[in-house]
Amino acid sequence: MQSITFISVAEKKKCQANSGESCFEGFDEQAGQVTKAFPTIQDVARVAKVSTATVSRALSYPERVSKETRRVVIDAIERTGYRVNQTARNLRRKQSGAIVVLVPNLGNPFFSKILSGIEATASREGLNVLIADTRQPQVSPRLIGEYLHANRADGLILLDGAIRPDLIPGAPDRRPPIVYCCEWNEDNDLPSVRFDNSGGAALAVRHLHGLGHRKIGHILGPGDNVLTREREQGVRSALGALGLEARSDWFFDGDFSLAAGARAAAHWLALEDRPTAIAAANDEMACGFISGLHRAGLSVPDDVSVVGFDDIDIAEQFIPALTTIRQPRSEIGESAATALIGRIRGGGSETSPEVKVLGAELIVRSSTRAA
Amino acid sequence: MQSITFISVAEKKKCQANSGESCFEGFDEQAGQVTKAFPTIQDVARVAKVSTATVSRALSYPERVSKETRRVVIDAIERTGYRVNQTARNLRRKQSGAIVVLVPNLGNPFFSKILSGIEATASREGLNVLIADTRQPQVSPRLIGEYLHANRADGLILLDGAIRPDLIPGAPDRRPPIVYCCEWNEDNDLPSVRFDNSGGAALAVRHLHGLGHRKIGHILGPGDNVLTREREQGVRSALGALGLEARSDWFFDGDFSLAAGARAAAHWLALEDRPTAIAAANDEMACGFISGLHRAGLSVPDDVSVVGFDDIDIAEQFIPALTTIRQPRSEIGESAATALIGRIRGGGSETSPEVKVLGAELIVRSSTRAA
DNA sequence: CGGCGCCATGCAATCGATTACATTTATTTC
């Protein structure tokens, strides 16, 4: 709303000339035109010849005013070009009208679909979506703490499991409702919406086993990540259940990046006894792995089968098309937003489950084949 | 900030018991502990034994209060756990403290890096970033208009060239400063930050020409998009300058999607006289094209050379690694945010250029080779 | 020493809406 001149110079002159009230209104009765840049509820009330309370009610509780009055008010709003000042409304209602989404690395396309789901749901509910990147170099815990405070947002969605709201100073009642999405933190029991990561990883392993593979490796995500642990654990327990060996030299370190996949390929190539199939903890690493092998003159799935995880856009068009574990990303965003909004509106007495787990699905394409 | 009980039941009792002021303060003098959930500037003033004006000044204009007072105020803020209520501040200052970024399809990873640049710059300047997806089905022009109004945001970045702020009803002085980013609209002259699209497309064509290709085709973006037109025009004029033919059956329709690239591949395969090189209007279509050919048993760059556009993450790890035109996406986001903030703070008297063009760069990888 | 000006601070109006409570008007009930 930057700098505002409520009454233009031309109008001021007119004002001195006729000293009428319509001048202060900023509403030119003659022309029936809007002349004030930012009419307030007072202006509407004046034009509609009712009190501001009535205007407010006509907007917020239409059933509380008579049909006739409603019409008059709507009409006045249109004539003045009035828009509710959200800031004033929020101040009075003690809310911020926004939810904050804390994203680790906004540049990562994995999050954009989730964000899209969140945004769709939130905007449908009349909430603004504020985003902040938690991994920007200049972002201090101090600033994060700022976002976690209730007077910044009505609610918070954390896509970054490393953020721990329970560690910020100040009583928990200064925090708005919080929901983790995708990731979570094992050191607190805040509600979360997540995929069945270990189940998905198990699907991948069983798929490979079903194709006859008995030597199965895994490319891990970054060490400090909860998804990494879940997916690894899913792989290990599936291997165990199938009576297969989990050889430590077949578990390659990674960090969810394409480059990490390429590095894993180099390690794979250096092995004496190579696994015949690889389950990667995400699609990027699977692609990087395939790409690394390709540069070495090997081919997927001829030389090794590869399963990814996530089903990112490119997976389907990659060469070879990537067999992967699909997670409904847009859906998880919607689900997290819905859960959060429930908590915001519910005001504490919450009956919905603390943890919601969304199923994952195996998508078979061309990067896997019989051993 | 949802529903708030300012004084807990336990405290109320204590309050009746000793009827002291410290009760109303919500600050337990004995323990030196914070007991009020949301202390206000009044509480700080009381604890610091100064007026609210002084507290406010100590925060906003530290040089306006004495050193001693500043210390006392800071101390009181820490003891009470006070945080500025941004809503109240914004109301008084007639600002919203936020910029809105209107994105066409948030799910598209192309935008996430740009968003990241915008967010980094804005948060450094103390502005919140609000995002909205303009292509959600339930988003009406009405709602977009809501975002375009100055009392929603202090400024606006449009990543969607199809949005036309000049068409919304109401005087232009009800709009906050606006900057287009990446895309723009030819029907108005709002400031914009963009890449050199035609120059980039020309780079691609000259690269192919330099490799000896004389039959060059192009896969277009969606018809209504300004980038599509610029890139096509860049291709055509480069072809012209090199004395090459721009054959209409070598210009394939597309829409920036992977699938469109695959469709173009089908069309290419169906041609009698095929171009030996293709410049795609973006990387996704280039990948889709390559993938489509691969499924037909053909290979890039052996059978045809392909240049993409954008240099998305996957380009480097695609098989073959994609030759493409790199655009500094994060940088354009920063640049747009900087331009916008300049306009917000500058308050109208703006000297920076209305259109800023960022250069594009050719990245040669393995999807192109000599004819 | 009186007057001027500056500095630090306080008082109170203000931003623009919402809403508890009061008041008026209409409707129902006996």
Place this chain on the structure above:
DNA sequence: GAAATAAATGTAATCGATTGCATGGCGCCG
């Protein structure tokens, strides 16, 4: 037809900060 009840509207306090104006204290100058 009077009393009770319900519906519609108005009055004014309120949300929590910022800031124009007023004031008191202090130093400086002639």
